[in-house]
Amino acid sequence: MAGKKIVCRCNDVTVEEVEALIDSGITDIEELKRLLRIGMGPCQGRTCIPIVLGILARKTGKKQEDILLPKARVPTRPVRVEVIVGGADE
Amino acid sequence: MSKIAVIGGGIIGVATAYELAKLGEEVILLEKNYFGSGSTFRCATGIRAQFTDEANIRLMKHSVERWEKLEEELESDIVFRQTGYLFLATSEEEVEAFKANIKLQNKFGVPTRLIDMDEAKEIAPILNTEPFLAGAWNPKDGKANPFKTLFAYLFRAKGLGVDAREHTEVVGFEREGNAITTVKFRYNGRIERVRVDAVLNAANAWAPLINEMAGLKRNLVPITAYKHQLVKTEPLEPGQAEPLICPPSWNDAYIIQDGEDGGIICGAGIEHKARSLNDVEPTYDFLRGVLDYAVRIAPPLRYAHIVRQWAGFYAKTPDSNPAMGKLLDNFYIAAGFSGHGFMMAPAVAQAMAELISKGRSKVPLDWEWYDPYRFERGELRTSAFQIG
Ligand SMILES: Cc1cc2nc3c(=O)[nH]c(=O)nc-3n(C[C@H](O)[C@H](O)[C@H](O)COP(=O)(O)OP(=O)(O)OC[C@H]3O[C@@H](n4cnc5c(N)ncnc54)[C@H](O)[C@@H]3O)c2cc1C
Ligand code: FES
Numbered sequence: 001m002a003g004k005k006i007v008c009r010c011n012d013v014t015v016e017e018v019e020a021l022i023d024s025g026i027t028d029i030e031e032l033k034r035l036l037r038i039g040m041g042p043c044q045g046r047t048c049i050p051i052v053l054g055i056l057a058r059k060t061g062k063k064q065e066d067i068l069l070p071k072a073r074v075p076t077r078p079v080r081v082e083v084i085v086g087g088a089d090e
Numbered sequence: 091m092s093k094i095a096v097i098g099g100g101i102i103g104v105a106t107a108y109e110l111a112k113l114g115e116e117v118i119l120l121e122k123n124y125f126g127s128g129s130t131f132r133c134a135t136g137i138r139a140q141f142t143d144e145a146n147i148r149l150m151k152h153s154v155e156r157w158e159k160l161e162e163e164l165e166s167d168i169v170f171r172q173t174g175y176l177f178l179a180t181s182e183e184e185v186e187a188f189k190a191n192i193k194l195q196n197k198f199g200v201p202t203r204l205i206d207m208d209e210a211k212e213i214a215p216i217l218n219t220e221p222f223l224a225g226a227w228n229p230k231d232g233k234a235n236p237f238k239t240l241f242a243y244l245f246r247a248k249g250l251g252v253d254a255r256e257h258t259e260v261v262g263f264e265r266e267g268n269a270i271t272t273v274k275f276r277y278n279g280r281i282e283r284v285r286v287d288a289v290l291n292a293a294n295a296w297a298p299l300i301n302e303m304a305g306l307k308r309n310l311v312p313i314t315a316y317k318h319q320l321v322k323t324e325p326l327e328p329g330q331a332e333p334l335i336c337p338p339s340w341n342d343a344y345i346i347q348d349g350e351d352g353g354i355i356c357g358a359g360i361e362h363k364a365r366s367l368n369d370v371e372p373t374y375d376f377l378r379g380v381l382d383y384a385v386r387i388a389p390p391l392r393y394a395h396i397v398r399q400w401a402g403f404y405a406k407t408p409d410s411n412p413a414m415g416k417l418l419d420n421f422y423i424a425a426g427f428s429g430h431g432f433m434m435a436p437a438v439a440q441a442m443a444e445l446i447s448k449g450r451s452k453v454p455l456d457w458e459w460y461d462p463y464r465f466e467r468g469e470l471r472t473s474a475f476q477i478g
Contacts, residue, residue, distance in 0.1 A: 011351075026241075028124045028256065030124050030127065030131075031124055031125065031126070031241075034126070034131060034237035035237055035238070035241060037350075037351070040398075041397075042324060042395075042397050044397075044398070073372075073398040073399060073400055074372055074398070074399050075396060075397075075398070075399070078324060078395035078396060078397050079395060079396050080393065080394070080395050080396075081323070081381050081384070081385060081391055081392050081393070081394055081395070081396060082385075082392045082393065084377060084378060084381050084396070085378070085381045085382055085385055085392065
């Protein structure tokens with residue numbers, strides 16, 4: 001779509017959506033994550049979280065280093081179920 | 091108008107704050123971390139009226155009726171879907187037990203019925219029917235998005251004037267006789283005080299600490315924090331495993347497809363007593379154990395990728411039923427929800443708000459059954475059927 005600025009490629013979230021939520025008073029990254037599903041895609045936020053931190057810092061006037069990162073979830077890379085339960089032919 | 095402090099910004103605290111505001115009360119809602127950070131944002135999203143005792147069936151029947159109207163009431167899409175719960179029996183004895191439960195549920199208007207494996211396969215194409223004899227199927231059970239539900243309640247609560255504060259930790263009370271007069275809380279390193287007419291302890295796994303601050307025995311309501319975990323796969327085609335599917339005899343293992351992104355959420359009753367009230371580290375034995383069950387329920391899951399695993403607390407009482415009611419003249423509790431606090435929230439919030447504000451409630455909630463003083467008297471209820 002022309003003109004649509006994507007911050008999260010995994011879950012198709014735009015800059016506008018992030019900014020609108022921050023404007024509505026949601027400034028906690030854990031809350032932004034859950035309402036927009038940023039950081040919840042297969043890449044676990046490697047692409048989007050740094051961008052969202054930047055937007056948050058700009059809009060709230062906080063330093064980026066002062067904003068806590070959302071909790072990362074294991075596994076850090078997607079793993080096929082059969083690798084864990086056995087029976088994989090790899 | 092009274093001033094009421096609600097402690098705990100999980101689904102129970104937030105929804106009750108909203109219901110209290112609706113009744114015209116002045117509410118301050120205090121959450122020590124971010125909203126939803128306790129058990130609520132870790133839950134498996136499931137909502138069901140298939141319980142095995144009258145109190146929980148009647149409460150959940152009412153709760154599901156509230157869920158059906160919640161999107162309209164809160165004016166927000168909370169992704170509530172009635173995709174059903176399918177319990178699967180692996181033995182003749184279990185089929186008989188299912189029949190007895192179904193009879194009880196039907197008596198209170200819950201439309202569960204016994205189905206064969208052909209019908210089960212139609213409902214969930216991904217299912218391996220081979221190990222199972224029959225299913226207990228209630229198409230009115232379902233799921234909703236916990237993040238959106240909590241925020242839908244929160245936005246409406248704020249709209250009604252609730253003073254909702256996060257990163258604000260309750261640290262103590264002042265008490266005169268059998269009444270709490272003041273709540274002390276810490277925000278930004280500073281201690282502040284607020285005078286109140288009533289207090290609700292909705293701190294779930296942390297509720298015993300709040301009781302202790304109120305001068306009660308910590309174990310008056312014995313709640314244990316068990317670590318319960320979930321594993322989620324990458325998105326699959328919607329419709330593969332929409333209902334929650336669970337063979338209870340397989341350690342309460344279950345799968346349920348996320349109503350939004352299509353990932354399959356896998357859970358099981360493999361529990362660890364948490365080392366502390368901060369211990370939410372996922373464990374490998376859980377991952378291994380839950381996936382063994384999941385691929386036996388739905389073999390194609392073998393080829394899916396796991397994208398995440400997380401843990402939260404089942405705040406469990408000795409009989410797995412929550413404690414709800416009055417502890418002191420103006421000090422109330424609604425905590426210890428084990429695996430059912432999300433689904434019960436609409437009914438519990440309404441009941442607690444009415445109790446606090448009016449002294450009684452229209453909700454079919456059996457106060458005696460959930461009496462918080464039952465443990466002290468050495469009474470236990472029949473254990474609430476536990477799974478998601
Ligand atoms: C993995 C998992 C799967 C689950 N699946 C389901 C399911 O499918 N369906 C279902 O219905 N339920 C499920 N549950 C259970 C459900 O999540 C809980 O019962 C429900 O979220 C409880 O809500 P709550 O508001 O009582 O507690 P919580 O969400 O735990 O909220 C309590 C809050 O109190 C705050 N708090 C504590 N101490 C203080 C203090 N001193 N000052 C201020 N705030 C404080 C905490 O930070 C916390 O946010 C599941 C739970 C887990 C862990
Ligand atoms: S880009 Fe947001 S989770 Fe991958």
